[in-house]
Amino acid sequence: MNPYRFSTYNEMFDYLTTTYDNPTLLNFINANNEYQSISALQCKEKVICLCAALQNLGIKKGTMVAVFAKSSPFWLIFDFALQQLGAISVPIFANISTKNLNFELKDSNCQYIFIDDINRIDDIKEEIIFITHNFCIKEKNYYNLDEIIVMGKEICNRLEYVEHKPDEDDIFSIVYTSGNTGDPKGVILTHKNIISQVKDINELIQLDKKEVILSILPLAHIFERAVMSYYLSRGVSIYFIDDITNVANLMKTVRPTMMTVVPRLLEKIYYKIKTNISDKPFISRVLASLAFHYALKENINKNSFLFKLFNKLVYSKLREIFGGRIKWLVSGGAPLEKNIYRFFLNIEVPLYQGYGMTEFSPVVSTNYPGANKVGTSGKAMPSADVKILENELLVKGPSLMKGYLNNEELTKKTIDKNGWFHTGDVASIDEDGYIYIKSRKKDIFKTSTGEYVNAIPIEQELSRNKYIEFAVLISNNKKYTTALLFVDQEKYEQYKKTNNITIEEYYNQTKIHQAIQKHIDILNNKLNKWEKIIKFKLITNSATIEGGELTPSMKVCREAIEVKYKDEIQSMY
Template sequence: MDPNNLVEMLSQTVERYPDKEALMWKQNGSYTSMTYQGFWDHIKNTAFGLASIGVKPDDKVAILANSNPKWAISDFAIASLGAVSVPIYPTLPSNQVSYVLDNGDCTVAIVENDEQLQKVKDGETETQHTVVMDDANVTLGNKVSSFDALEEKGARKPLENWEDRWKEIPEDQLMTIIHTSGTTGPPKGVMLSHENFLSNMKAIQFWLIELKAEDVHLSYLPVSHVFERMAGHYMPLFAGTTIAYAESIDTIQENMQEVKPTIMTSVPRLFEKVYAKVVEQIESGSPVKQKIFRWALGVGEQRYDYYMNTPVQELLLNNQMPKKLQRNLALADRLVYQKIKERLGGRMRGMVTGGGTLNPEIAKFFWSLDIPILEGYGLTETSPVVTTNPMSRAKVGTTGKPIPNVKVRIASDGEVLVKGPNVMQGYYKNKEATDKDIVDGWFHTGDIGALDEEGYLKIVDRKKRILVLSTGKNVAPAPIESVINESRYIEFAAVIGDGRKYVTALVTPDMENLVPWAKDQGIQTESREELCARDDVQKLLKDEVARLTETAADYETPKKVVVIGEEWTVEGGELTPKLSLRMKNIEEKYSKSIEEAYGDASISAKEVAAEAQ
């Protein structure tokens, strides 16, 4: 029976797999776990505890924490009461936390620790009650209680008819308010219902990677982001999959070896870093090893091309590759593929990426190594999935086809429009923005894209990010940034040039790889600022940009490269919590360096004239 709401969805999974591991997390140096029945019991008692402090239907409850079991418990406990969760990225500073609490009308906040508690206290918005997951060094009182104490209180004070209450929650009940990253203005609260998520889950369950109860999903993205919340939590919990929390992005490699995941969701930046690391290791190997690797990569490309170029009907009737290709694949798997898969835990059967544009060359690289990366497209406002590449017919360089219950069309100006049961209810307390973005049921995404002859969607860039040069040429910066990010020595690249004669790239160094390079060159310092100021380091990074963009059109190629000595972070305002660039902040912060770059007369009139051709 199809569930009416997400709480009922989870209850059905608990009935099927009560003794199976639901959640795993690192504790005291090793992974521990919680069964689906144990997970449900924690949800129930936490719901009772929240009710005891006054949480009732339609109340807004903030969750300010890194991903952990208590985040998931809180999410479902809040929903079971008919209340509304308001997730907040734990990396946000106190002034932005205060904005979300105020805009979301939050009366209660569930926070991770004392650090997050202080953000709530420092803000202008005062909550009626705050619950702290880790209460070490926290002063508890009438308005501040520990999560464990709240749950224990709930166990002693059961809520009458709790099960009847959540069973009666309708599909169109508001489930959560997720605030946008606010790259172009104040964050907007996206209202998503139970139906929004359920419709998305039903559409992609057999379209993407068919999740199984025996799967293990490694979760490292913040659950406060809609992509991880739906694809990395609701979907696995719907299928009875085990969710294992990574300790942090820095420990992913170690955590993969410990939990041996079979599936994973990620943003493109992780794949860019893994790609750069693998290429570096291959290039530093012997000529024989390099030759074997390139051969194996070529064999993998042949397999990918075979599946893409063979008619679907023929694949279904006779799923047999040419015998020579089969033999070569078996040998390549033994010599190369398995060794790289072992770095991912040895059991990875598929990874899903979203939240940004993945470089097609990197995607094909992983496919050729028999590590499928399925790219999709979506937004917070669409719960989030709009399109995705099916496992059986993934087309590298695209974000896939619209999922079965969603319609996509391209407006006359190239903007992607979306219609379906996954589209949000609107922006909280912002009818003007809602009416602007949803017209006749079609959500205007703000992204420029195109559908190919087979119906696969390709995203070019954000509409507001398209650069219009003074020469009249239009440049989409995202693909150029993605290519530059392939460099092992570059952490982030930001391409600018709107209203200018030519394109300039701002880059920050990847210190993990730059410091060893510097030592090999006899440079002793590990200081970021000192390294970035050196002429030889500047030349290295500028040469990397030139190398990686040499096949781009002349007017798309950065004529100047500005090396930024500072690290770009969420806290510093250069990045959003999903590691996208906050271009307005970046251009304002480095306006002097940008003006100096464009004021330099070293770009010849001949070069600028060539761009206008």
């Protein structure tokens, strides 16, 4: 029997806290650099006390509250408390630019903000009440989380807070898109939207309560928030990272059985494996190199002697990168290069790529155990309907947003009169129901001579060069195609340890330019005349969120890059 009888996030919280007694439900790294646990019972107690305190501060049904903090148990506890009061949470990426931070606060009319970084206080221009975590400011309109939880406990001893019981069509959250095509858009998600995702994921995975999760993506990312909601509904143990740079260590410490990741992490691991092979002694290098290239084959026989040899001597050690127990490694947020996907599957890392967007809460389709095809974004979620119209993927279902905040015109433009959401993605669906995402419509450029250039696959091929972290193709309204190539910073840092040289000097070496040009020449041989990369510029600046090259969800911000590097682009024409 399916125990998922809840239809709102509040009912899911009741289900979680009455069904499971997990003593290590939520885990965070404390001041002693050790994991500290919050049990399911303690979580419930903290939420109840916080509800009373927040209600006392004036938060009620319909109040807009920003959650501007790193992912942690306290992020979830705060969010659960808001739901219990009928307030509307507005998650904001901890690493967001100051411009977008203030845009989102103003656009959503947030009256309160939960914040854990004292260094971002001065960035906030809007009039707002602060609820701080990990620091304390003794001024008007500043309240500390730990102190108000204690205050809430005292209030609970005298009277109960007024609990809100939402309908499934009530607003659950306003989640902003990452803003890689202009200002972020506020997506209105309902309780039905998020709960339909929880139920769909459960149909495909069905986690046992003994599983262990390592959460590395920000909860402001709807991908992680949806999957986190599913984790909570299963009562599993969830471990939060303290810093993204510590992921490699924590994978070995926690030894998770499930993780959600973005392709950028997998790409870094893949290229690090490739680089490390060249540093090994001769015999080990030869063996590892043979094993590496064998794992890139399209069809390998896992019963063969060769696979068993490589598996024992090489692949088993590579799986230890993820802790050695991983059962589900789910990648989303951007397309994963096909060779990298195949590589991890061939070394028996159970990797599953999905596809989605904030507007669909977010998962539209995914690969899953028993249905996993390399190069695809999997099959549509159980409750989702998909179809192709003029090469564009359309989707509808209970996960589809209510609309865009303060933008009825855009809502009508993207959701047609029959309820189909136009994704803006060029795609196809094969006879088995697997979805192939070919590109974003906005990433197909028209040259000044009238030919079309699909940027994404070319950029992915360029990024396979060991000196290039990512590429941005330039061809829209241009007479020929060029590229901005953002260099691999880590490769330079390794070299700098034994050589006194600047990054510009390192990447200005003739041998590096020749290696990049050779890579481009091989790629150009596979491309149409108008797609061929005629010129390129190496960009040695670090690509950062603060600098505008990346969005908070680590997507490449093409428009911002074209503006920032307009002189470099102009010099190629």
